Amino acid sequence: MYASKHVGLNVAMDPLMTASYTGVTAGFVIVVCDDPGMHSSQNEQDTRWVGLYSKMPVLEPSNPREAKEFVKEAFEISEKFDTPVILRMVTRVSHTKQDMDLGERIVPEQPPLEKNPAKYVMVPKLAYKKHILVEERLNKLREFAEKTSLNKVEMNDTKMGIITSSMAYSYVKEAYPKASILKLGFSYPFCDEKIRKFAKSVDELVVVEELDPFIETHIKAMGIEAKTKDPSFMIGELRPELIKPLINGEKKVEKENKDRPPRLCPGCPHFFSFNAMKKLDLFVAGDIGCYTLACLPPLQTLHTTVCMGAGVTFNEGLRKANPDAKIVGVVGDSTFVHSGVTGLINAVYNNAKGVIFILDNSITAMTGGQQNPATGMTIRNEKTKQLDLKALCLACGVDHVDVIDPVKENKEFEALVEKRVNQDALSVIIAKHPCKLIKNLG
Numbered sequence: 352m353y354a355s356k357h358v359g360l361n362v363a364m365d366p367l368m369t370a371s372y373t374g375v376t377a378g379f380v381i382v383v384c385d386d387p388g389m390h391s392s393q394n395e396q397d398t399r400w401v402g403l404y405s406k407m408p409v410l411e412p413s414n415p416r417e418a419k420e421f422v423k424e425a426f427e428i429s430e431k432f433d434t435p436v437i438l439r440m441v442t443r444v445s446h447t448k449q450d451m452d453l454g455e456r457i458v459p460e461q462p463p464l465e466k467n468p469a470k471y472v473m474v475p476k477l478a479y480k481k482h483i484l485v486e487e488r489l490n491k492l493r494e495f496a497e498k499t500s501l502n503k504v505e506m507n508d509t510k511m512g513i514i515t516s517s518m519a520y521s522y523v524k525e526a527y528p529k530a531s532i533l534k535l536g537f538s539y540p541f542c543d544e545k546i547r548k549f550a551k552s553v554d555e556l557v558v559v560e561e562l563d564p565f566i567e568t569h570i571k572a573m574g575i576e577a578k579t580k581d582p583s584f585m586i587g588e589l590r591p592e593l594i595k596p597l598i599n600g601e602k603k604v605e606k607e608n609k610d611r612p613p614r615l616c617p618g619c620p621h622f623f624s625f626n627a628m629k630k631l632d633l634f635v636a637g638d639i640g641c642y643t644l645a646c647l648p649p650l651q652t653l654h655t656t657v658c659m660g661a662g663v664t665f666n667e668g669l670r671k672a673n674p675d676a677k678i679v680g681v682v683g684d685s686t687f688v689h690s691g692v693t694g695l696i697n698a699v700y701n702n703a704k705g706v707i708f709i710l711d712n713s714i715t716a717m718t719g720g721q722q723n724p725a726t727g728m729t730i731r732n733e734k735t736k737q738l739d740l741k742a743l744c745l746a747c748g749v750d751h752v753d754v755i756d757p758v759k760e761n762k763e764f765e766a767l768v769e770k771r772v773n774q775d776a777l778s779v780i781i782a783k784h785p786c787k788l789i790k791n792l793g
């Protein structure tokens with residue numbers, strides 16, 4: 352099983368697209384949680400399209416109990432059709448609690464490791480043959496979609512029939528307890544015959560789905576008439592009280608957001624690093640972690656955030672386009688290990704200049720305090736070899752690497768930043784001070 356949020360899957364797209372060709376010897380389930388409403392994400396992409404794009408089946412549970420049951424189904428489908436299966440979650444399914452029976456755990460026998468290049472060596476000639484099989488597999492999955500109980504018809508009043516999936520189903524049940532519903536639990540490939548039959552059995556067909564018009568696009572391509580949502584509903588989360596306006600074809604009216612904006616915790620070491628950058632009025636290429644909050648008042652000292660690793664690469668690109676601007680980049684310890692170091696190797700190779708701050712709070716703070724290779728502990732909190740960030744940066748060929756505490760050595764830190772910013776060199780400043788919230792540190 353693979354598990355990540357939607358943007359994590361983007362990082363995994365290279366192996367994912369070809370894993371669809373190779374299939375697997377055992378079952379392979381890809382659990383991806385989308386974040387409608389962007390509670391904590393850099394975009395609002397809809398992963399259902401990945402199923403279509405990669406030619407892999409997509410299952411969509413509408414509550415936690417189904418999520419558990421669908422995992423089992425997903426493994427069975429994966430093994431039967433020799434395909435990875437995407438289990439597409441959304442924040443509201445993942446952040447909900449529900450009673451459930453766990454059942455018996457089935458542990459299949461470990462298959463032997465076999466040399467099977469036709470299946471696992473995806474050079475063009477072999478991959479061509481695999482692509483043929485993938486298309487055949489998709490047809491078999493279409494047949495399966497018609498039969499599986501994951502796609503469920505609930506017939507009630509036939510005046511209106513609703514096609515829906517995922518959390519939208521739960522909202523529909525709340526808003527229209529007596530409506531006829533076709534619930535797509537196996538939402539790709541589509542069950543065309545079931546959809547056609549359901550459409551014929553109701554006076555008016557309505558599609559209710561969160562984010563993109565995934566079901567809607569397919570139904571329209573089938574030539575079936577259906578009432579669909581105003582495009583304003585493509586943005587942000589659905590809520591039970593939005594179902595009636597959506598079905599009535601109204602525009603979405605957003606609630607005024609009265610939440611207090613997030614901010615760095617009191618005493619956060621990142622504050623001291625950004626304060627030094629603010630004093631020098633630097634343009635700061637940002638990255639993704641707690642330090643992204645430096646874009647907000649009172650600091651307002653982070654000026655780009657796009658993807659993980661971009662603190663390093665944006666420094667290089669922006670400097671090329673703006674040779675006279677005072678530009679630096681920031682990246683966290685975890686993010687640097689994840690996807691910052693490749694950018695640093697490129698920066699050295701391309702003879703780029705500037706200062707990259709590795710904001711080393713010795714933990715992956717924003718996502719809840721996970722360990723990472725630079726902390727010396729495994730994800731299960733067992734001791735392991737610790738990655739030496741300074742040695743790594745020196746090995747990349749960076750001109751100057753300093754390790755300094757921005758809190759305890761604040762004056763020296765500020766002097767060092769000023770010195771490095773004004774040098775014609777590529778420097779890394781490892782601003783090392785532990786996160787205040789992580790137990791037994793600091």
Ligand SMILES: Cc1ncc(C[n+]2csc(CCOP(=O)(O)OP(=O)(O)O)c2C)c(N)n1
Pocket residue numbers: 358359362392393639640641642659682683684685686687712714715716717718
């Ligand atoms: C591509 C991608 N993967 C994962 C995430 C989730 N995520 C957000 S912040 C973060 C890690 C931040 O850790 P670090 O860089 O050490 O900064 P800290 O929060 O500790 O300051 C992760 C994994 C994401 N937003 N995008």
